Amino acid sequence: MIQYVTLLSLIVAFLLLLGVIFALQxxxxxxxxxxxxxxSGFTLEGYSYALILLAVVAAVGICYVLVRDTLWAGHLMExxxxxxxxxxxTFGIAWIGxxxxxxxxxxxxxxxxxxxxxxxxxxWAVHGGGFYYLEKYKLAxxxxxxxxxxxxxxxYFTWLSGFSLLFVVYYFNASSMLVDPRVLDIxxxxxxxxxxxxxxxxxxxxxxxxxxxLVRSKWFMVVGFAVATAFAYFYxxxxxxxxxxxxxxAMLGTLMVGNVFFTIIPAQKxxxxxxxxxxxxxxxxxxxxxxxSLHNNYMTLPVLFVMVSNHFPSTFSHAYPWAILAVITLGxxxxxxxxxxxxxxQSNAWVLPGSVALLLAVVFVTAPKAETGTAAAACTEEIPxxxxxxxxxxxxxxxxxxxxxDDVFKSPPNGVVYDSPEDIxxxxxxxxxxxxxxxxxxxxxxxxxxxxxxxILKCWIEQGAKNL
Numbered sequence: 001m002i003q004y005v006t007l008l009s010l011i012v013a014f015l016l017l018l019g020v021i022f023a024l025q026x027x028x029x030x031x032x033x034x035x036x037x038x039x040s041g042f043t044l045e046g047y048s049y050a051l052i053l054l055a056v057v058a059a060v061g062i063c064y065v066l067v068r069d070t071l072w073a074g075h076l077m078e079x080x081x082x083x084x085x086x087x088x089x090t091f092g093i094a095w096i097g098x099x100x101x102x103x104x105x106x107x108x109x110x111x112x113x114x115x116x117x118x119x120x121x122x123x124w125a126v127h128g129g130g131f132y133y134l135e136k137y138k139l140a141x142x143x144x145x146x147x148x149x150x151x152x153x154x155x156y157f158t159w160l161s162g163f164s165l166l167f168v169v170y171y172f173n174a175s176s177m178l179v180d181p182r183v184l185d186i187x188x189x190x191x192x193x194x195x196x197x198x199x200x201x202x203x204x205x206x207x208x209x210x211x212x213x214l215v216r217s218k219w220f221m222v223v224g225f226a227v228a229t230a231f232a233y234f235y236x237x238x239x240x241x242x243x244x245x246x247x248x249x250a251m252l253g254t255l256m257v258g259n260v261f262f263t264i265i266p267a268q269k270x271x272x273x274x275x276x277x278x279x280x281x282x283x284x285x286x287x288x289x290x291x292x293s294l295h296n297n298y299m300t301l302p303v304l305f306v307m308v309s310n311h312f313p314s315t316f317s318h319a320y321p322w323a324i325l326a327v328i329t330l331g332x333x334x335x336x337x338x339x340x341x342x343x344x345x346q347s348n349a350w351v352l353p354g355s356v357a358l359l360l361a362v363v364f365v366t367a368p369k370a371e372t373g374t375a376a377a378a379c380t381e382e383i384p385x386x387x388x389x390x391x392x393x394x395x396x397x398x399x400x401x402x403x404x405x406d407d408v409f410k411s412p413p414n415g416v417v418y419d420s421p422e423d424i425x426x427x428x429x430x431x432x433x434x435x436x437x438x439x440x441x442x443x444x445x446x447x448x449x450x451x452x453x454x455x456i457l458k459c460w461i462e463q464g465a466k467n468l
Contacts, residue, residue, distance in 0.1 A: 007065045010058050017055040024048040049153065053160055064172075074410020080168045088161040092307075095154035096300050102151075103297045106290070107343035109136060139283070140275035148272070152265050159257035166250055170243055171195070173408045180240035180444045194238055195247055199254040202231060206255050207262070215291065228252075229326040236322035240444050245316050248325060249306025252299045259292035297340070301332035314366045317438035324362055331358035368437045379459035385421050385467045388460045392418045395447040421467050428465040431457060 028044040060080055067073050109121030120136045170178045174188030178195070186194075205227060214220050231251055235244035267289035274281040305328055309315050318324045334355030341348055399409045400416045418424050424431070434441040435449070436458040442449055460466075 003065060003068070007062065010061045010065065014055055014058040014062060017051050017058060021048045021051045021055065024051070050156065050160075053157060057164055074408075077168065077172065077408075078411060081165075084161055084165045084168050088158065088165050091154055091158040091161055095158045096304070098151050098154055099293070099297050099300055103294065103340060104343050105134065105136075107340055139281050139286075140271055144272055144275050150265075150268070152260055155257050155260040159253055162250060162253055166195075166246065170246065176408050176443065176446060178239055178243045180243075182445070183236075183240060184238050186238070191239065195250075198231070198234070198247065199251055202251045203254055203258045207258065210263075210292070210295075225326075225330060228329060229322070232322040232325045232329075236320075236325075241316040241321045242310055242313075242440075244321060245306050245309045245325060249303050249309075252303050252306075256296045256299055256303070259296055263292045264289045298333045298336050301336050302329040305329075305332055313434060313438040313440035315362070317440045318366050324366060327358055327362055331355045331362070334358065379455070379462065381459075382468070383456055383460035383463060385424075385460075388424060388457060389421055391449075391453045391457060392424055395442055395449040395453065398447060399443070425465050425467060428461050432461050436461070 024044045025048050028048065060076075063076055064073075064080075067076050105123060109123055111121040115121060118137055118139075118141075120138045122133065122135045125132045125134070171188075171192045174191050178191045179186055179188055206224070209215065209220065209223065209227075214223060228248075232244070232248050235247045238244070239247060267285040270285050271281060273279075306325075315321070315324050315328070332355075334351055338348070338352040338355065341351065396418050398404060399406045400412050400418050402412065402417050402419055404410060404412060416427060416430065418427070436454050439445075439454065
């Protein structure tokens with residue numbers, strides 16, 4: 001019954017969205033600039049693009065409900081993963097690229113030579129076979145041009161696609177990807193609720209701090225890092241290590257898009273309105289928006305690390321994954337600070353070496369530890385291939401097979417299969433890294449591989465991975 005209600009709700013939502021989208025597009029075509037709504041910079045055409053994304057999500061939801069518990073379910077999930085991931089990467093490149101560019105522009109402005117009184121600075125640049133000349137006004141030009149470009153949809157679509165990806169990968173498969181009973185035995189629904197709730201809590205805490213006098217002090221960075229570390233610890237105590245990292249990145253991404261939606265764009269709206277009406281503009285609006293934009297700039301590298309971290313289990317498989325995440329966050333933010341100083345033609349002898357030292361410390365701390373004498377001495381018996389194959393067939397081929405039987409993975413993850421002894425021998429290095437060293441496979445130890453079995457695989461590999 002619930003399945004039919006869900007399906008009907010999704011169909012109704014999809015049809016309503018289509019109707020509104022066509023109406024907005026039709027009206028937008030009759031107005032210049034896509035139908036600008038007041039002085040806000042939002043356009044009817046822009047709203048329709050946002051609704052198109054929601055309509056796609058609703059359509060995917062309809063397909064998922066229809067094929068659920070069929071052979072097509074896994075295939076659809078895989079393609080949902082591909083499409084949403086590609087959207088997230090594309091929008092993210094546009095957003096982060098714009099962030100990098102405008103912070104560079106702010107840092108590199110010529111503020112002294114041949115600068116008119118109404119300007120804050122200018123910049124000459126060459127790119128793509130052409131010369132460009134850019135000017136920044138202290139407040140606003142005397143007349144606002146009709147073709148004023150707004151940088152906001154990149155941020156909104158990055159967050160929407162990222163949130164959708166979080167559902168596709170972690171929330172739709174919460175029992176296997178999100179929740180790890182060895183960390184905290186909670187229901188999948190509780191895990192989803194905690195994850196979503198933490199994003200709201202993170203924004204409220206951060207925005208509250210930004211509204212205090214602390215934001216004008218260097219102590220703001222210290223307190224901000226402490227709060228971020230607390231969230232990393234919280235996630236590591238609730239979710240699987242891999243999911244904890246992703247949630248930390250999603251939390252930072254939520255802060256970034258919140259800055260755009262609640263602070264930066266409203267400030268820009270006020271600037272446009274004041275310039276259009278010829279009324280005085282509160283200069284603190286622009287300063288606050290610039291500060292939030294700079295905060296976003298410092299969060300970009302930590303977020304990018306989280307996006308790729310799932311491919312490198314040496315980080316999240318550590319005994320203290322939250323500490324590793326916190327140090328990498330500080331180190332990557334430090335690298336971004338050095339880049340910003342460099343663009344201003346300022347120098348600090350300690351920022352880059354200190355940041356690199358932090359990252360190198362992570363490399364050292366996460367390195368595999370040498371075996372104790374007792375453990376090393378235990379690896380004396382010659383391990384036959386038949387014993388290794390039995391372990392792999394019992395613990396691994398549910399997912400890593402040409403015909404997986406797992407309830408989540410309907411095709412072998414990353415194309416890795418262990419159907420034959422030759423496959424196992426060929427992939428022995430991957431087995432050593434993921435199964436023995438980092439212990440991140442099987443996923444959340446779903447098949448209950450024992451430490452003794454991991455030791456046997458280790459001995460076999462160290463003995464030359466022979467097919468005996």
